[in-house]
Amino acid sequence: MRVIVIEGHEAHRHPGHPERPERVEWIVERIGYDGVWRRADEELVRRVHDPEYVEKVKRYVGWLDPDTYVSSGTFEVAVRAFTASVMAPENTFILTRPPGHHAGRGRGMGFCIFNNAVGASLRDEKVGILDIDAHHGNGTEELLRENAVYASVHMGAGYPGTGKTSDERRFNMPVFHPLTDDGFVRFLEKAFEFFRKGGVEFVVVSLGFDGLAEDPLTYFSLTPRAFFELGRRLREWSWKAVLEGGYSRRIGEAAEEFVRGLG
Numbered sequence: 634m635r636v637i638v639i640e641g642h643e644a645h646r647h648p649g650h651p652e653r654p655e656r657v658e659w660i661v662e663r664i665g666y667d668g669v670w671r672r673a674d675e676e677l678v679r680r681v682h683d684p685e686y687v688e689k690v691k692r693y694v695g696w697l698d699p700d701t702y703v704s705s706g707t708f709e710v711a712v713r714a715f716t717a718s719v720m721a722p723e724n725t726f727i728l729t730r731p732p733g734h735h736a737g738r739g740r741g742m743g744f745c746i747f748n749n750a751v752g753a754s755l756r757d758e759k760v761g762i763l764d765i766d767a768h769h770g771n772g773t774e775e776l777l778r779e780n781a782v783y784a785s786v787h788m789g790a791g792y793p794g795t796g797k798t799s800d801e802r803r804f805n806m807p808v809f810h811p812l813t814d815d816g817f818v819r820f821l822e823k824a825f826e827f828f829r830k831g832g833v834e835f836v837v838v839s840l841g842f843d844g845l846a847e848d849p850l851t852y853f854s855l856t857p858r859a860f861f862e863l864g865r866r867l868r869e870w871s872w873k874a875v876l877e878g879g880y881s882r883r884i885g886e887a888a889e890e891f892v893r894g895l896g
């Protein structure tokens with residue numbers, strides 16, 4: 634596996650906001666990185682998002698909603714992160730900033746600008762998007778392509794309030810108590826079974842670390858060990874992972890466990 638960082642991601646920042654450049658530094662401190670992604674292709678973004686929305690982010694500095702800032706460097710960084718999500722080779726952990734799983738066709742929300750996980754699903758094979766961020770990926774569900782299915786474990790009583798129902802293309806597991814590592818492993822087993830039944834050939838991980846007990850924004854109780862279990866189960870698949878949430882310093886240790894699990 635390899636780890637890629639997005640060139641200039643520090644330009645996406647707002648003082649005091651939890652979605653800050655230090656998050657990538659905390660991860661890189663523990664696992665290092667193999668390359669820096671520079672290419673930015675707006676056309677790829679328009680395959681997923683409304684052109685009007687892409688234009689708006691390009692020309693705007695300010696807030697898309699009460700949580701989601703656009704700083705002067707955001708557009709270029711977000712397009713780069715999305716491009717990397719589409720084009721980076723298999724078995725790569727892309728340290729995407731800004732995150733993406735709340736972003737819908739024509740709007741950013743919940744710290745997210747462009748939907749990197751959906752970008753990573755722009756492929757020919759059957760894709761399973763595994764969303765283990767502690768929030769539900771409402772944007773990913775909205776943008777789910779014909780070739781993809783979606784599995785998510787998330788706070789049932791948390792932002793953004795979606796993800797309560799399942800069907801043949803979506804396996805949603807809302808959790809109303811502090812999710813433990815054991816509960817997380819049970820989710821992984823069900824999610825991968827759902828993928829196998831659905832004929833999934835390639836896994837995209839929306840890799841949020843905000844389920845950690847230390848996280849300031851959630852009520853889950855995961856330890857870094859949970860992410861080891863995730864990595865271990867990915868060994869038998871071709872995959873790509875994009876960074877979503879995770880706002881405590883412990884995300885570095887969790888990322889290290891994820892890499893160790895991959896073996």
Ligand SMILES: [Zn+2]
Nearest residue numbers: 766768843878
């Ligand atoms: Zn989250």
